[in-house]
Amino acid sequence: MSSFNDIFETCNWDDTKASIYAKTSADVERALAADKRTLEDFKALVSPAAAPYLEQMAQISQRLTLKRFGKVLQMYVPLYLSNECSNICTYCGFSYDNKVKRKTLSPMEIMQEVAVIKEMGYEHVLLVTGEDNVNVHVDYFKKVLELIRPHFAHISMEVQPMDLEDYQQLTPYGLNTVLVYQETYHKEDYKKHHPKGKKSNFKYRVETPDRLGQAGIHKMGLGVLIGLEDWRTDCFFTAMHLNYLEKKYWQTKYSLSFPRLRPFSGGLEPKVEMNDRELVQLICAYRLFNEEVELSISTRESANFRNNIIRLGITSISAGSKTNPGGYAVEPESLEQFEISDERSPAEIAKIIAQQGYEAVWKDWDSCLT
């Protein structure tokens, strides 16, 4: 069966990057005026030439987002189950070569964490682990889903990419959404950042959304880790990937995230810095390119940035997050994957959302419906 990789193999990183940087203000104006925007329009919107049009992009982004999603923001929270990892990732606190204490939550510990998360009001949880197929595998996930399903309306997962058969096994257990970030579409740099472990297989990772589509997953999340490579080119390939997936797996919903590299213990300096103006440009470009895709922002970003981004195009937001297994109740001092930037509580974030004229929505799905 064909996959995105077949299309991706026909693309050249350097040529794509050059075509983005060659876009002119005329290209941007054409993209802004269009009713439906193409991938070429997206290139213009993320290009340096679009920088002077940021306010115009923001206005359109806000209008399109309001039309489709209304004045609401979906709330979600991560639950880190494990920091075990058999991969080396140069930018991640869970990297195999980072000699720290490892922990995988037991069923009892998971329920202690769940109790705190429920107390915060959450109905949507994102399960996160490192990438370790020995300790944290499909059978572990089945047990976790079985355990927590009665407590949540929507369960997402951000774990190691798995085989099609694994995804097919997990959906009946109540798995609604899978997030899988490509990290970078730059093949050579991908290899440099992932020198060891299963994750070093670029093709397996880039084909993961295809396997999720074939498994009939309800929703999938895509993105790159901003800071590893030229973000404009990486995000263009994300848009291209999304475009492909939407046409092929038309019954699946999609979300995008735009995590910027954050400090962690023993960390890597970002190769590429993306400033706040550029992140706003990217968020607006995604919205102008795709009116229906969900756009998500995490606690990696600063409080001030998150306060102001609410009205610009995003549709879901996390709050009160801990990025370490046991971080909510069991072992608050265990190793974090990365430092969060916005430490405000979910209630405080909900208040900020209300002040911006929006409503924080805690439940917008129900596992019992599918």
Added chain:
Amino acid sequence: MLTIADKTFQSRLFTGTGKFNSPSMMEEALLASGSELVTVALKRVDVKHNDNDDLLLRLKYPHINLLPNTSGVRNAKEAVFAAQLAREALETNWIKLEIHPDPKYLMPDPIETLKATEELAKMGFVVLPYIHADPVLCKRLEDAGTAAVMPLGSPIGSNKGLKTIDFLEIIISQSSVPVIVDAGIGAPSDAAKALEIGADAVLVNTAIAVSSNPVQMAEAFKLAVEAGRMAFEAKLAQPVSHAMASSPLTSFLDE
């Protein structure tokens, strides 16, 4: 007065509860709209502990009837299950059937909708299916026991108005059940137009919820729907392509 199944409605404006910036704003706008039938997405309410659900508490008025919808389900099987869940949780056998396997444009699946309608009608549900403006499907749904049909004016949430008007007119002309134009109505003038051409009611959500002043917009829709219905009842003057002389040439024949 409009009758659907066992209920009569003074207002021909039906409303939705999504996309408002707060439950209190939703409540205020829905009251201003005068709507007596309000659709609620099952996925948004706490079906297990619905006595404390903020959204539902805001809709507890004697004149407001709840219309749970199955938004999010992808086939007839899931829709039937959701309807049963709604009946148990919200104590109503009314269901707005929404089956859209396409999460991008939320286009309704006609085949699964027909299957679910047949099954739900047999189970005693009052079924109001959201469908494309397809005249043949509407007749098939009537045969299946639907209580009304809810064809779209244009894609859901698009505010593009009555793009399907030619097909809506056919549906209205041959329907034996109420026709409620659902989805795409972006302005009070769209709602007035739908009523003018003979639609029995309209369902509006986005246009009210995301406006700068939802309460005022709700009232504007209320008035537009009333005006549209009055115009329909008064019989609109038909447009003509040739001049009609005020002193006809053949009037001498009546003398």
